[in-house]
Amino acid sequence: MKPAVDALADAASFLHVGSRARNTCQWSIARLWPWLRPFGPTLLQATFCATIGASAAILAPVVVGRVVIDHILLSQRVSPAPDFGQQAWTDWLAAQTGAAPLFAACALAALWIILSVICGTISQRLFSQASYMSVGQLRIALFARVERLPPSFFDRMPIGHVLTRVMGDVESLSDLLAGLSSLAGSLAPFVIATTVMLGVDARMTVELTPFILLAALANLAFRRLTGRLYHDIRDMLSQLNAYLHENISGIEIVQSSGREEINLSRFVALADESNRFEGRAVRIETSYYPFIDSLSYLAIGAILWIGGAHIANGATTLGSVVLFIQFSDMLFRPIVALAEQANNLFRARAACERIFQLLDHEEALRCPDVFLPLPNFVRGKIEFKNLCFRYPDGVEALSQINFTVNPGESVAIVGPTGSGKTTLARLVCRFYDMPDGSLFIDDVDIMQISPADIRRRVGIVFQDFHIFAGTIYENIALGDERITLEKAMVAAEAASALPFVQALPNGFATILGDRGHDLSQGQRQLLALARVIARDPEVLILDEATANIDMKTEEIVQDALAKMKVNRTTIIIAHRLRTIREADRIVVLDRGRIVETGSHDHLIAQGGLYKTLYDLQK
Structure with a gap:
C-alpha cells in the first residue's frame, strides 16, 4: 500500500510545507479578506441583521421568564432581577389593545420570535451571498494563476492535484465560510445572553462558567487532534483524484493492456489509506459530540440545583431560573455549532493552506525588467x-x-x-x-x-x-x-x-x-x-x-x-x-x-x- 501512495506523493513534492510556508499559511484564512472586501457592505448588513435577530431572540425568553412567570403568574411586583423594559411593553400593549396581560405578553414574545426569524434569515442569506461570490472570485484568481505557471510546473504536478485545488479545495473553502456565517449567527446570541444573565443573576452566571470553560477546552483538544488529520485527508483526496484522472485519461491503454486489476489494486490501496484517516476523524468526532451534549444537560441540572438554592434564600426568582434554562441553549449553541462545523472548518483550513500554496507558488519563467521588442516583421533567423x-x-x-x-x-x-x-x-x-x-x-x-x-x-x-x-x-x-x-x-x-x-x-x-x-x-x-x-x-x-x-x-x-x-x-x-x-x-x-x-x-x-x-x- 505504501509504494502506491509514495509514487503520487513524490510527484507532488511542491506541496511540502516548510517552516516558512507554515507561518504563511497559519494566517491563510485572514488572507481571504482581499476577496471578501468587495462584499464588505453586504457583510455589514448581515452583521446588523444578525445583531437585531439575536437581540430579539434574547428578549423572547425574558418575556416568558420575567413577565409571564414572575409578574403575571406569581404576581411578584418587586424583583431583584431586571426585565429590560419588557413589563412596560406588555402593559402598554395590553392598554392599547384591551387584551389580557397574559395574552399581551404572549403576543410580545411571538413578535420577538418572528423578528428574530426574519432577521436571522436575512442575515444568513446575506452571509451566504458574500461567501459564494467571494469564493467564486477566488476560484477565478486560482485558475488565472494556474494558467500562468510554466510548463515545467506541469511536468512534475499531476493534473488531478491541480483539479483538486481549483475545484475540491475551493468548494471546501465555501463550506468554511458557510460554517463561519452559521457560527456568527450563534455567537451574537451568546454574547447578548451572557450580558443579560449577568444582569439577572451575576452569581449564578459565574457559577456556570466552569461548564463553558470545560466545553471550550474540549473544543481546543478536538482541534489539536483533528487539525493535521484533516490536512492529511485533503492530501489523500488529491492523490486519489490524480490517480483517477490519470487512469480515465488513459482508459483505452488500461483496457487494451489488461491492467484493470492492477490499477484497481493501487486505487484500493490509496482508498484504504484515505479511509484510515477518515476513520480516525470519525472516531474523534463521535466521541466529541456526545461529550458536548452531556455538558449542556449537566449545565441545565446545575441551573436547577443552584437556582433552587437561590430561590430558597430569595436571591432570585423562578422566572429567572427558567430564563437561565432557556439561555443555556444559547450558551452552548456556539460551542455545539463549532463542533458541528469543525469538520468543515478544519478540512477547509487545510484546503485554504493548499490553495494559497498554489497562489503563492513563485515558479515562473525568468524575464528581464524590460523586454527587447521584436521587429514588426521577423526574418526568422x-x-x-x-x-x-x-x-x-x-x-x-x-x-x-x-x-x-x-x-x-x-x-x-x-x-x-x-x-x-x-x-x-x-x-x-x-x-x-x-x-x-x-x-x-x-x-x-x-x-x-x-x-x-x-x-x-x-x-x-x-x-x-x-x-x-x-x-x-x-x-x-x-x-x-x-x-x-x-x-x-x-x-x-x-x-x-x-x-x-x-x-x-x-x-x-x-x-x-x-x-x-x-x-x-x-x-x-x-x-x-x-x-x-x-x-x-x-x-x-x-x-x-x-x-x-x-x-x-x-x-x-x-x-x-x-x-x-x-x-x-x-x-x-x-x-x-x-x-x-x-x-x-x-x-x-x-x-x-x-x-x-x-x-x-x-x-x-x-x-x-x-x-x-x-x-x-x-
Missing part, C-alpha cells in the same frame, strides 16, 4: 550558441548545441527517442528558461524577449495537439479577435481541412465534443494545422505533425505543410525520415548532442547514425 539545457529534476537534455537556421530555411531535427528533439522545439517556443546568450531570434537573445511575443511569431504543431469543446471556428480562432470567420475559412482551405469541415452538418458552427473525439485523428490534425496557419507565424515548428495519421491523410497533410513552409523558417521534427528528405538541412541528435548535419544525400553517403535510422525504416 534562429541561432543556437553552445546551448546546454537541464530539466528542473537535473536531467541533462541538451549539450553544446551549435547551429543556425537561416531565414526561410527548412531544417529537420532527427534522432533516436530521447535525443532532445522536442526539447529543442520547446526552447524555441520559450516554454523553459535557458542560459543567457544561447538562443537567438533575429540576433536578439530569446531570454530578453517577452514569451508572449515569441509565441505570436512562432507557430508550433504538436504531435499531441488538443481540441477544445466548442465549434470548429472557435478551435481555429482560439479567442483571437483578429481571426474572423473568413480568415478561419482561408486557413482551413490552406490546411486542406475545408472539405471535411464543409461536409459537417453545421460547417464551422459544428460543435465538437471533449478533445474532438467526434473527428478522426487526421481531421483533428488538419484542424491543428489550420489553427497555426490562421496566425500566420514567421517561424513554423512541426513536432511529429504526421506521426499519428494514416498514409492517405499524411499525403494531404504533407501538401498542406508544403504550402505553409513557403517563405517561412521551418523546423521539422520527425521520426518518419522519408517525410524530411526535401529539407534544406538535416541535424541529427543523439543523447542531447549534434552528431551529424547535412542534406539527406550527404548524410546517407556519410554512413553514420542517420543512415542507420533511415535503413531501419525501409
Whole structure:
C-alpha cells in the first residue's frame, strides 16, 4: 500500500510545507479578506441583521421568564432581577389593545420570535451571498494563476492535484465560510445572553462558567487532534483524484493492456489509506459530540440545583431560573455549532493552506525588467550558441548545441527517442528558461524577449495537439479577435481541412465534443494545422505533425505543410525520415548532442547514425 501512495506523493513534492510556508499559511484564512472586501457592505448588513435577530431572540425568553412567570403568574411586583423594559411593553400593549396581560405578553414574545426569524434569515442569506461570490472570485484568481505557471510546473504536478485545488479545495473553502456565517449567527446570541444573565443573576452566571470553560477546552483538544488529520485527508483526496484522472485519461491503454486489476489494486490501496484517516476523524468526532451534549444537560441540572438554592434564600426568582434554562441553549449553541462545523472548518483550513500554496507558488519563467521588442516583421533567423539545457529534476537534455537556421530555411531535427528533439522545439517556443546568450531570434537573445511575443511569431504543431469543446471556428480562432470567420475559412482551405469541415452538418458552427473525439485523428490534425496557419507565424515548428495519421491523410497533410513552409523558417521534427528528405538541412541528435548535419544525400553517403535510422525504416 505504501509504494502506491509514495509514487503520487513524490510527484507532488511542491506541496511540502516548510517552516516558512507554515507561518504563511497559519494566517491563510485572514488572507481571504482581499476577496471578501468587495462584499464588505453586504457583510455589514448581515452583521446588523444578525445583531437585531439575536437581540430579539434574547428578549423572547425574558418575556416568558420575567413577565409571564414572575409578574403575571406569581404576581411578584418587586424583583431583584431586571426585565429590560419588557413589563412596560406588555402593559402598554395590553392598554392599547384591551387584551389580557397574559395574552399581551404572549403576543410580545411571538413578535420577538418572528423578528428574530426574519432577521436571522436575512442575515444568513446575506452571509451566504458574500461567501459564494467571494469564493467564486477566488476560484477565478486560482485558475488565472494556474494558467500562468510554466510548463515545467506541469511536468512534475499531476493534473488531478491541480483539479483538486481549483475545484475540491475551493468548494471546501465555501463550506468554511458557510460554517463561519452559521457560527456568527450563534455567537451574537451568546454574547447578548451572557450580558443579560449577568444582569439577572451575576452569581449564578459565574457559577456556570466552569461548564463553558470545560466545553471550550474540549473544543481546543478536538482541534489539536483533528487539525493535521484533516490536512492529511485533503492530501489523500488529491492523490486519489490524480490517480483517477490519470487512469480515465488513459482508459483505452488500461483496457487494451489488461491492467484493470492492477490499477484497481493501487486505487484500493490509496482508498484504504484515505479511509484510515477518515476513520480516525470519525472516531474523534463521535466521541466529541456526545461529550458536548452531556455538558449542556449537566449545565441545565446545575441551573436547577443552584437556582433552587437561590430561590430558597430569595436571591432570585423562578422566572429567572427558567430564563437561565432557556439561555443555556444559547450558551452552548456556539460551542455545539463549532463542533458541528469543525469538520468543515478544519478540512477547509487545510484546503485554504493548499490553495494559497498554489497562489503563492513563485515558479515562473525568468524575464528581464524590460523586454527587447521584436521587429514588426521577423526574418526568422534562429541561432543556437553552445546551448546546454537541464530539466528542473537535473536531467541533462541538451549539450553544446551549435547551429543556425537561416531565414526561410527548412531544417529537420532527427534522432533516436530521447535525443532532445522536442526539447529543442520547446526552447524555441520559450516554454523553459535557458542560459543567457544561447538562443537567438533575429540576433536578439530569446531570454530578453517577452514569451508572449515569441509565441505570436512562432507557430508550433504538436504531435499531441488538443481540441477544445466548442465549434470548429472557435478551435481555429482560439479567442483571437483578429481571426474572423473568413480568415478561419482561408486557413482551413490552406490546411486542406475545408472539405471535411464543409461536409459537417453545421460547417464551422459544428460543435465538437471533449478533445474532438467526434473527428478522426487526421481531421483533428488538419484542424491543428489550420489553427497555426490562421496566425500566420514567421517561424513554423512541426513536432511529429504526421506521426499519428494514416498514409492517405499524411499525403494531404504533407501538401498542406508544403504550402505553409513557403517563405517561412521551418523546423521539422520527425521520426518518419522519408517525410524530411526535401529539407534544406538535416541535424541529427543523439543523447542531447549534434552528431551529424547535412542534406539527406550527404548524410546517407556519410554512413553514420542517420543512415542507420533511415535503413531501419525501409
